[in-house]
Amino acid sequence: MPIEVSHLSHVYMPGSPFSASALEDVSLRIEDGEFAAVIGHTGSGKSTLVQHFNGLIRPSQGKVLVNGLELSDPKTSLKEVRRQVGLVFQYPEYQLFEESVELDIGFGPKNLGLPKDEIAARVRQALADVHLPEELLQRSPFDLSGGQKRRVAIGGVLAMEPSILILDEPTAGLDPRGREEILSLIQGWHRKGRTIVMVSHSMDDVSRLAERVYVMSQGRLAMEGSPAEVFSRPDELLSMGLDLPAAAKLRAELAKKGFALPKGIHRMEEIETALLAFFLKGGAA
């Protein structure tokens, strides 16, 4: 079942002099099994938007329908919503608190009221899902390296076995290798059929992984479409304080030099094939 948002608005601290509008009339639909990316400048409302998806913020205006659950209805069980929709915050390693990795990953399943052996099984599965060895189970999460901590924290969300996984800047602050590992893990979970919603600043990550891109700007949904569609509108993106993926920039540079590659190219592999096609056709600079 998809995520359906219709005419959602949100105001922080309404009625006080500090009131600020974070979302204005946002409508979108994320299909099952889709890899969606939400991009936008800092303060564009993307985090506020995704926090609506698992009921951390109840919609005050508009509707959010997740897996058939109406989130604006106060009778909807938030626990059920959170079981189905996992949300990994930015720098999730700062939420670790237990004595051992095992207990920390087991925190979510325990809150769901699962029996002990089920919790143990889920912890092991989650650990395998984030590619960490079982030796770590009894270690303190605070003794691990930065990348390992982050994977344990993500494992803590995966252990709830959500069908929709939301990740807010999952690669922020990681070194290139840690980044690569996390991204390929996310790709793997998507291939297994999970719906993924990734909030990101990195246009390269988005262009590589996402099937659909939602661009937020000043609380509004400014653009929506496939990466090829979105990244073929560079001027609008730049005016919103966003950037282009490296491959799209390269395409623009090549176009200036007279190599007219098709618009909408945003991945390096595409540049390669397009250049080959260009030369085979006998085009010249």
Place this chain on the structure above:
Amino acid sequence: MLGDITLGQFFPGDSPVHRVDPRMKLLLTALYICLTFLVKDFIGYGLLLALLLFCTLLSGLKLKFMLRSLKPILMIILFTFFLNMFFAKGDRVLFAWRFIVITEESLYFAAFMALRLVFLILGTSLLTLTTSPIALTDGLERVLKPLKLVRFPVHELSMMMTIALRFIPTLLEETDKIMKAQAARGADFDTGNLLQRAKAMVPLLVPLFISAFRRADELAIAMEARCYRGGEGRTRMKILRLQAVDYLALLLFLALLAAELLRQRLL
């Protein structure tokens, strides 16, 4: 989730009340508190009310915000009121049932004490509503300066207060974030008995402490990197100077204090 907590309730503005020097404001608040305790009848309260209303109107604050500051201590006010009403002594009985006796005097006394609390809170709220926390600690440092003679670490104390105030919003934001992160893992902070709720705080407090210590460490290094070494010989970017508005305010408060004392003497 923590949106309804208003700590550091400063409301920015540019009214004469906002512009009064923080040192003067502290002194005026002290005078105001003295006045609240000197008042012996409701006419005196009328005087206080007039002063409070005048300052509030001048400050441009909405009365609603002033009254909101009473909310957290409403229970204490009611408790004092009922305690005094039932247990203060008096002769003219208004109501008696078993051991509960309410007399005219006790009712008067109860209302009087409750009003004193209300006036104390409203007056001090006006101070915190119109003075930025930084200005307040700045003023406090200057007011406490004489204590340096007895080797009291005034500068260190005010620096600690400044830092603490500076980090309240940061830590609140962090708390909010960790609360949400744990709630996303099914943590429940709102239901259950007292013990269960206390236990539910562990996943919140452990990460919060860790991040507070990390921030403290980073701040200490950042301050040392900029050669901070305490109060000796430190100059200020904003030097506090008393202006006409400060003396006017002092005059007003002193006049009121004198008027009240005189009235009590004569009548």
